[in-house]
Amino acid sequence: MTHPTDPQLWPANVSVTDGVLDLAGLSVTELAATYGTPSFLLDVADLRGRAARYRDALAGAFAPLGVDVDVYYASKAFLSTAVARWVHAEGLRIDTAAHGELATAIAAGVPGADIGLHGNNKSAGEITLALEHGVGRIVVDSLPEIDLVGSIAARLGVRAPVMVRVTTGVHAGGHEFIATAHEDQKFGLSLASGAAAQALDRIHADDRLDLLGLHSHIGSQILDPAGFGEAARALLRLRADFAGRTGVLLPEMDLGGGFGIAYLPTERGVDVAALATDLAEILTAEARVLGTPLPRLSFEPGRAIVGPAMITLYTVGTVKDVVLDDGGTRLYVSVDGGMSDNIRTALYDADYHAELTSRSSTAPRVRSRVVGKHCESGDIVVRDVLLPADLAAGDLLAVPATGAYGRSMASNYNMVPRAGVVAVEDGQAREIVRRETIEDVLALDMG
Numbered sequence: 001m002t003h004p005t006d007p008q009l010w011p012a013n014v015s016v017t018d019g020v021l022d023l024a025g026l027s028v029t030e031l032a033a034t035y036g037t038p039s040f041l042l043d044v045a046d047l048r049g050r051a052a053r054y055r056d057a058l059a060g061a062f063a064p065l066g067v068d069v070d071v072y073y074a075s076k077a078f079l080s081t082a083v084a085r086w087v088h089a090e091g092l093r094i095d096t097a098a099h100g101e102l103a104t105a106i107a108a109g110v111p112g113a114d115i116g117l118h119g120n121n122k123s124a125g126e127i128t129l130a131l132e133h134g135v136g137r138i139v140v141d142s143l144p145e146i147d148l149v150g151s152i153a154a155r156l157g158v159r160a161p162v163m164v165r166v167t168t169g170v171h172a173g174g175h176e177f178i179a180t181a182h183e184d185q186k187f188g189l190s191l192a193s194g195a196a197a198q199a200l201d202r203i204h205a206d207d208r209l210d211l212l213g214l215h216s217h218i219g220s221q222i223l224d225p226a227g228f229g230e231a232a233r234a235l236l237r238l239r240a241d242f243a244g245r246t247g248v249l250l251p252e253m254d255l256g257g258g259f260g261i262a263y264l265p266t267e268r269g270v271d272v273a274a275l276a277t278d279l280a281e282i283l284t285a286e287a288r289v290l291g292t293p294l295p296r297l298s299f300e301p302g303r304a305i306v307g308p309a310m311i312t313l314y315t316v317g318t319v320k321d322v323v324l325d326d327g328g329t330r331l332y333v334s335v336d337g338g339m340s341d342n343i344r345t346a347l348y349d350a351d352y353h354a355e356l357t358s359r360s361s362t363a364p365r366v367r368s369r370v371v372g373k374h375c376e377s378g379d380i381v382v383r384d385v386l387l388p389a390d391l392a393a394g395d396l397l398a399v400p401a402t403g404a405y406g407r408s409m410a411s412n413y414n415m416v417p418r419a420g421v422v423a424v425e426d427g428q429a430r431e432i433v434r435r436e437t438i439e440d441v442l443a444l445d446m447g
């Protein structure tokens with residue numbers, strides 16, 4: 001059994017007394033009574049600590065080289081105005097990829113200069129909103145987008161700061177659906193086909209655009225850091241080629257996000273300090289070969305900042321023993337949420353862990369599966385976990401490491417209201433995203 005205090009898997013401020021989990025000074029039994037379940041519970045100090053550690057590790061590794069580093073929080077992992085303010089206060093900027101994320105960052109009071117805009121199919125409305133708010137950069141993802149951004153900038157009378165997202169051919173990431181830099185997928189401009197160089201030339205020749213540099217995001221939930229170095233070297237070479245052609249040495253380079261975290265007691269997340277130190281060496285060596293100084297760098301971690309800072313709290317309902325082909329049994333533990341608050345298990349075969357957190361149990365641990373309440377047999381939250389055999393309706397189960405791509409990918413499947421997010425700090429809790437009600441769901445029905 002893993003005791004829920006392993007900081008790789010659980011938020012930093014958890015403890016367990018008589019089997020009851022306490023998060024930042026409040027027990028999950030009190031939190032469930034006040035806010036209901038399923039709920040996402042956020043350890044605010046843990047979130048802020050991770051943001052600060054990423055900033056310090058990445059900036060610290062490059063400071064001795066005289067290279068400045070910006071860290072953008074990839075808000076697709078999870079965003080609310082409170083989270084935007086907290087991570088911004090820790091020195092992170094905000095990376096957005098659609099209207100809602102951009103609007104939330106703006107509503108949080110994050111200055112435009114500290115916001116970036118991504119997307120493979122940005123609308124004219126999104127680009128206009130970004131430029132009206134003076135975003136620090138728009139990451140161009142296709143050739144047609146160059147003219148779209150240019151024409152909107154001209155209409156607004158501004159010069160648009162842009163980067164070019166380069167598909168480097170590096171294959172990385174936890175699942176095919178979340179690898180983003182191989183050739184046959186929708187993101188970016190290919191290095192191999194020459195599309196990236198063509199984009200650079202076009203932007204360079206366009207007075208409406210200010211070309212800041214190159215961007216690469218190779219994938220998500222990456223546990224082997226080698227791909228970052230490979231992609232970075234490819235970008236430095238492209239930058240040197242461009243400088244050779246035009247005499248312009250691009251000032252910035254973004255190496256994206258994708259830093260993997262632990263989802264199981266046996267896993268370890270990426271050691272960002274070690275990764276940053278290795279990367280600093282790789283980039284220094286490559287820059288020496290190319291004879292070019294290093295650019296200002298940026299990174300876009302999402303999952304690694306918010307993922308481990310949240311847990312999902314569920315109430316157990318039906319529990320049944322199912323006989324398997326091998327003659328053994330599996331305990332099917334149904335909870336009051338499921339694929340509507342965590343689609344990752346169904347979508348990526350993702351693994352999660354779960355613990356009973358509302359009482360202690362001396363019952364033997366048995367092979368179990370935590371499933372949701374939706375009308376799909378694939379509605380699985382935790383595929384394989386050992387749970388006490390005496391689990392019963394009314395028990396509280398917690399699933400750790402659900403802060404990233406849980407609430408942000410939540411749905412109303414079966415017309416369930418989406419779970420809220422409760423932020424806890426120093427014994428105080430408040431909902432930062434309100435739990436939806438049936439009235440919210442019905443309100444969209446126009447009759």
Ligand SMILES: Cc1ncc(COP(=O)(O)O)c(C=O)c1O
Nearest residue numbers: 074217220257258300301302303
């Ligand atoms: C462009 C871009 N930047 C950053 C991220 C953040 O990734 P992660 O949450 O894996 O750190 C993503 C998602 O993978 C992305 O597409």
Ligand SMILES: N[C@@H](CCCC[NH3+])C(=O)O
Nearest residue numbers: 076178220221344404405
């Ligand atoms: N949603 C994915 C990550 C995609 C990241 C966006 N490029 C996940 O849950 O792992």
